[in-house]
Amino acid sequence: MEHKFQINLGGIIDLLSNHLYSSPGVYLRELLQNGVDAIRARQHIDADHVGRLRLELGMTDDGQPRLVFQDDGIGLTEEETHRFLATIGESSKRGVEAQRADFIGQFGIGLLSCFIVSEEIVMVTRSATSPEYAIEWKGRADGTYTVVQKPGDTAPIGTTVFLRCKQGSEEWFEAERIEELVRKFGGLLPYQIDFVTADGTIQVNDQDVPWRKTYESRSQEWSALMDFGRRMFNQDFFDCIPLRSEVGQVTGAAYILSYSPNPTAKRAHRVYLKNMLLSEESDNLLPSWAFFVTCVVNTNTLRPVASRESFYEDETLQQTREALGDALRDYLIRLRKHDPDRLQALITLHYRAIKALATHDDEFYQIIIDVLPFETSLGRMSMGDFRNRYSPIRYVTSVDTFRQIAQVASSQGLGIINAGYSFDVDLIEKLPVVMDVEIERIDSVDLAENFEELMPDERSDVFELIAVADIALQPSKCAADVKKFKPVELPALFLVNEETKFMRNLENTREVSNDHWASILGSLAETGGPKHYARLCFNFENPLIRKLARVEDRKVLRTAIQMLYVQALLMGHHPLSANEMALLNTGLLDLIDLAITGPDEGGWVQ
Amino acid sequence: MTHARITELLESLHGLDYPNQLAPAEEAVRLADQLGDEKLAWKARFQLLTAAVFGGEPDKALVTFAWLESKSSQDPERFPASRAVLGLFLSETDLLWGYKWVGLNLPDFVEISRVDIEAVLERMRVQYEHHHISLRPYWAAQARTHRSLGDDHSKTQEAVKAFNNSKRDAYADCVACEWNFRVEMELLDDDIERALGLADKLVDGNHSCAEVPHITFSSLVVPTWRAGLHDRARVFHKRGYDMCLDNKDFLVPICEHIDFRLLEDDWLGAYALLRRHAPWARDARAGMRRLRFLQSALAVASLAPEGSEFKMDADLLTEQADAPEPTAHAWAPRLEAAVSALAARFDSRNGNTSVSERVRQHAEGLHAER
Numbered sequence: 016m017e018h019k020f021q022i023n024l025g026g027i028i029d030l031l032s033n034h035l036y037s038s039p040g041v042y043l044r045e046l047l048q049n050g051v052d053a054i055r056a057r058q059h060i061d062a063d064h065v066g067r068l069r070l071e072l073g074m075t076d077d078g079q080p081r082l083v084f085q086d087d088g089i090g091l092t093e094e095e096t097h098r099f100l101a102t103i104g105e106s107s108k109r110g111v112e113a114q115r116a117d118f119i120g121q122f123g124i125g126l127l128s129c130f131i132v133s134e135e136i137v138m139v140t141r142s143a144t145s146p147e148y149a150i151e152w153k154g155r156a157d158g159t160y161t162v163v164q165k166p167g168d169t170a171p172i173g174t175t176v177f178l179r180c181k182q183g184s185e186e187w188f189e190a191e192r193i194e195e196l197v198r199k200f201g202g203l204l205p206y207q208i209d210f211v212t213a214d215g216t217i218q219v220n221d222q223d224v225p226w227r228k229t230y231e232s233r234s235q236e237w238s239a240l241m242d243f244g245r246r247m248f249n250q251d252f253f254d255c256i257p258l259r260s261e262v263g264q265v266t267g268a269a270y271i272l273s274y275s276p277n278p279t280a281k282r283a284h285r286v287y288l289k290n291m292l293l294s295e296e297s298d299n300l301l302p303s304w305a306f307f308v309t310c311v312v313n314t315n316t317l318r319p320v321a322s323r324e325s326f327y328e329d330e331t332l333q334q335t336r337e338a339l340g341d342a343l344r345d346y347l348i349r350l351r352k353h354d355p356d357r358l359q360a361l362i363t364l365h366y367r368a369i370k371a372l373a374t375h376d377d378e379f380y381q382i383i384i385d386v387l388p389f390e391t392s393l394g395r396m397s398m399g400d401f402r403n404r405y406s407p408i409r410y411v412t413s414v415d416t417f418r419q420i421a422q423v424a425s426s427q428g429l430g431i432i433n434a435g436y437s438f439d440v441d442l443i444e445k446l447p448v449v450m451d452v453e454i455e456r457i458d459s460v461d462l463a464e465n466f467e468e469l470m471p472d473e474r475s476d477v478f479e480l481i482a483v484a485d486i487a488l489q490p491s492k493c494a495a496d497v498k499k500f501k502p503v504e505l506p507a508l509f510l511v512n513e514e515t516k517f518m519r520n521l522e523n524t525r526e527v528s529n530d531h532w533a534s535i536l537g538s539l540a541e542t543g544g545p546k547h548y549a550r551l552c553f554n555f556e557n558p559l560i561r562k563l564a565r566v567e568d569r570k571v572l573r574t575a576i577q578m579l580y581v582q583a584l585l586m587g588h589h590p591l592s593a594n595e596m597a598l599l600n601t602g603l604l605d606l607i608d609l610a611i612t613g614p615d616e617g618g619w620v621q
Numbered sequence: 622m623t624h625a626r627i628t629e630l631l632e633s634l635h636g637l638d639y640p641n642q643l644a645p646a647e648e649a650v651r652l653a654d655q656l657g658d659e660k661l662a663w664k665a666r667f668q669l670l671t672a673a674v675f676g677g678e679p680d681k682a683l684v685t686f687a688w689l690e691s692k693s694s695q696d697p698e699r700f701p702a703s704r705a706v707l708g709l710f711l712s713e714t715d716l717l718w719g720y721k722w723v724g725l726n727l728p729d730f731v732e733i734s735r736v737d738i739e740a741v742l743e744r745m746r747v748q749y750e751h752h753h754i755s756l757r758p759y760w761a762a763q764a765r766t767h768r769s770l771g772d773d774h775s776k777t778q779e780a781v782k783a784f785n786n787s788k789r790d791a792y793a794d795c796v797a798c799e800w801n802f803r804v805e806m807e808l809l810d811d812d813i814e815r816a817l818g819l820a821d822k823l824v825d826g827n828h829s830c831a832e833v834p835h836i837t838f839s840s841l842v843v844p845t846w847r848a849g850l851h852d853r854a855r856v857f858h859k860r861g862y863d864m865c866l867d868n869k870d871f872l873v874p875i876c877e878h879i880d881f882r883l884l885e886d887d888w889l890g891a892y893a894l895l896r897r898h899a900p901w902a903r904d905a906r907a908g909m910r911r912l913r914f915l916q917s918a919l920a921v922a923s924l925a926p927e928g929s930e931f932k933m934d935a936d937l938l939t940e941q942a943d944a945p946e947p948t949a950h951a952w953a954p955r956l957e958a959a960v961s962a963l964a965a966r967f968d969s970r971n972g973n974t975s976v977s978e979r980v981r982q983h984a985e986g987l988h989a990e991r
Contacts, residue, residue: 277636303638327825327827328825328827328829329824329825330824330856330860333860333863374867375866375867413644414644414648415648435644437637437641438641440900441867444900445897447896447932448893448896448897513904517680517681517684517906520681520684521684524684524685524687524688524691525687527688527691527692528687528688528691529690529691529694529695531690531740531741531744532687532690532691534737535683535687535727535733535737535741536683536684536687538730538732538733538734538737539680539683539730539732539733541732588651589651590651590654590655591655
């Protein structure tokens with residue numbers, strides 16, 4: 016036997032108000048939306064119909080606030096009233112009607128949202144297709160409704176909704192709040208919206224929409240757009256860019272922020288769907304790199320998701336996003352050609368976003384790469400300036416590595432770019448592909464290749480030092496070497512590359528892993544072998560190292576080497592493993608002991 | 622100060638794309654380790670795990686997961702594997718989720734034995750059962766692992782069947798990922814029609830996540846072209862490549878796009894993609910990812926027009942190898958040797974010849990269709 020679900024209307028309303036809709040204020044959006052769709056439906060049968068919306072705030076006889084919302088749209092017949100207002104989820108815009116591209120609503124639950132603020136909805140409607148008499152529909156929050164014919168009623172064609180404020184919803188019936196919300200949701204609607212209160216009547220959507228107008232000059236259009244943006248977002252912008260896309264039928268403007276935004280911060284794009292505000296937080300309309308602008312746009316064809324805060328990620332959206340991205344990109348290219356100073360100012364604010372674009376657009380990359388700034392061992396510098404001084408372009412891929420070797424590199428007269436920040440590696444590694452420029456990724460191991468080798472007699476002086484160090488550092492998978500380099504104050508440098516760093520991390524983890532994972536990590540480590548050892552490079556220019564090379568007491572030598580190793584690790588910001596912590600502890604105590612015991616008894620450094 | 626810096630670093634991750642999360646997450650872990658604050662190190666490593674998995678560093682994910690799992694097994698009170706109750710509760714620090722990610726990538730490392738791979742999956746099963754969580758993700762991981770290890774196809778099919786018979790709970794993959802899994806399995810059965818039917822669910826973008834439909838569109842490019850649906854394949858290529866181009870986690874999907882351009886007789890286009898993404902392959906420690914790229918590189922080199930230039934980093938071949946002359950003619954035999962050697966290592970690990978066989982079919986397919 017077949018049964019039917021029972022729907023708890025109160026529960027549905029709770030769901031709408033607490034989960035689907037972000038605020039009770041959306042009841043105004045839904046009313047506006049229904050009104051606009053009704054006007055558009057009427058315009059399909061009467062092309063000359065202008066369309067108008069009216070809100071009137073008053074009081075009921077018992078002193079409760081009451082809002083009357085009126086449209087002069089197509090209205091509903093009695094049959095339509097039963098069909099559309101008695102079945103949740105049924106919309107007058109379904110089926111053939113839904114094919115019309117100019118309707119906003121599509122979920123058929125709009126009027127229900129009024130129950131969030133009112134116990135009862137009264138709707139009086141007269142259909143343009145059968146205007147003989149008006150219909151009055153009364154719906155209550157308990158799910159019951161009545162429909163009566165009103166033969167004598169003089170209601171005009173269209174629909175009027177009467178809402179009596181329910182207890183606790185008073186704030187949503189305050190005149191200021193209603194005006195603010197109607198302006199917010201319907202400020203761009205092309206139909207006049209009047210709001211009547213005890214203080215008189217105002218037109219809520221009195222603002223010019225700049226992209227619906229034509230201008231005599233670009234500067235006029237620019238001024239209008241800037242002014243519009245300033246009023247809409249209540250802030251000044253660096254610049255603005257008109258947006259237009261055939262796909263998605265998008266019009267609007269992008270405003271360049273006058274400050275450097277955090278790339279991780281969510282952009283608040285204001286998006287209108289058929290001139291009704293869809294979202295103030297839409298985040299998927301523009302390419303991900305466009306985090307330096309905030310937009311206001313209207314679209315006529317994109318499909319909103321049910322929460323109405325973004326669009327379905329379909330092909331139309333993809334193409335729209337590309338078209339809008341192209342508009343921003345073309346603007347940047349125009350600046351590069353015609354206004355380099357302005358571009359420079361913009362790069363100072365928004366280089367991250369511009370770098371993001373350059374990473375996946377080769378043509379733009381070629382145009383812009385030389386003016387983009389990078390951190391180098393000689394300070395901040397544009398790629399163009401750096402390229403003029405150095406070839407090949409040497410770079411490191413992590414901020415840590417840069418910190419470890421920048422000072423040493425500049426002492427050797429080497430220019431190195433720190434590509435450890437977002438997008439920089441990708442940008443530099445595109446140089447040979449897109450511009451045929453030679454690049455060289457380096458790390459501290461490569462850097463040491465440039466250090467001066469020891470003379471043969473000096474090499475024999477350090478033979479013992481290297482031999483003892485190799486044995487002392489073997490458990491840490493580190494090999495020793497001695498070279499000459501600057502600055503002389505630096506006794507030793509711990510040399511790692513990405514591979515040895517990974518292996519070091521793997522070994523440290525293996526030390527603390529359970530048997531199961533120690534076995535797996537061991538398998539990975541086996542492929543390493545001595546070629547993946549890190550290196551401790553002693554500096555023969557350093558007086559301490561020269562002294563150390565003469566130490567004969569093996570225990571002292573070994574302890575000193577281990578301590579220099581730990582010190583080099585700390586200098587390079589490398590975390591110490593448990594074994595290295597133990598080395599530090601015992602080594603320090605041994606050295607103190609030796610210092611106290613003195614050179615006569617302990618063979619201390621001469 | 623350091624505590625505050627770690628918190629700042631971890632908070633900075635929100636909103637960054639995964640590849641750009643790696644450096645700050647690693648820094649946070651390093652600082653937490655230096656501080657000796659294990660709780661903070663535990664939390665930071667979960668962030669690093671996510672960034673590494675989705676930012677294309679499966680090796681770092683593996684090491685990170687090893688630390689987490691070991692900590693949890695050594696001190697389960699302080700570092701619980703999960704706070705799930707009847708499979709309903711998820712927290713940001715949940716090891717059970719990590720098994721899916723790390724388990725899947727293990728076969729990509731030629732150094733890791735079959736025994737160890739199977740043991741990790743078994744630990745996953747035991748943990749899921751212990752926490753009363755549906756084995757649905759386990760069976761998906763099983764199916765993929767059988768495929769990766771070149772096991773008898775019936776084993777994969779059995780795992781898919783078990784997957785279908787398991788219920789979804791909070792630990793199931795997202796809907797988009799599950800659709801993608803189904804597409805993968807249909808492609809494995811060479812049923813392009815069914816695969817395309819399933820992929821339709823993803824085309825409109827109603828279901829998507831960090832990896833889907835990126836990998837789905839990419840995996841469909843070549844089979845769709847081969848089925849004669851060239852226009853549709855071009856759409857998959859355009860949309861799929863655009864989604865994959867910024868993240869080295871998509872190295873293998875990128876190879877599908879390189880192959881597609883060869884099929885489309887666009888040698889220069891294939892070579893441009895190859896050069897652009899070569900640094901990803903050079904850095905890939907997971908042998909299977911590197912092998913897949915080398916296969917495409919070999920195809921590009923061997924199908925090059927006479928006298929074509931071919932520049933590539935010699936590190937792609939084997940470390941410390943001398944770079945061949947920058948011509949396709951000189952590179953092709955070197956690439957072929959590198960592909961064969963690596964495939965043989967995988968075969969030896971797997972105990973069959975499935976990888977070499979796959980390599981052969983790949984090369985023959987591209988040559989035959991040109």
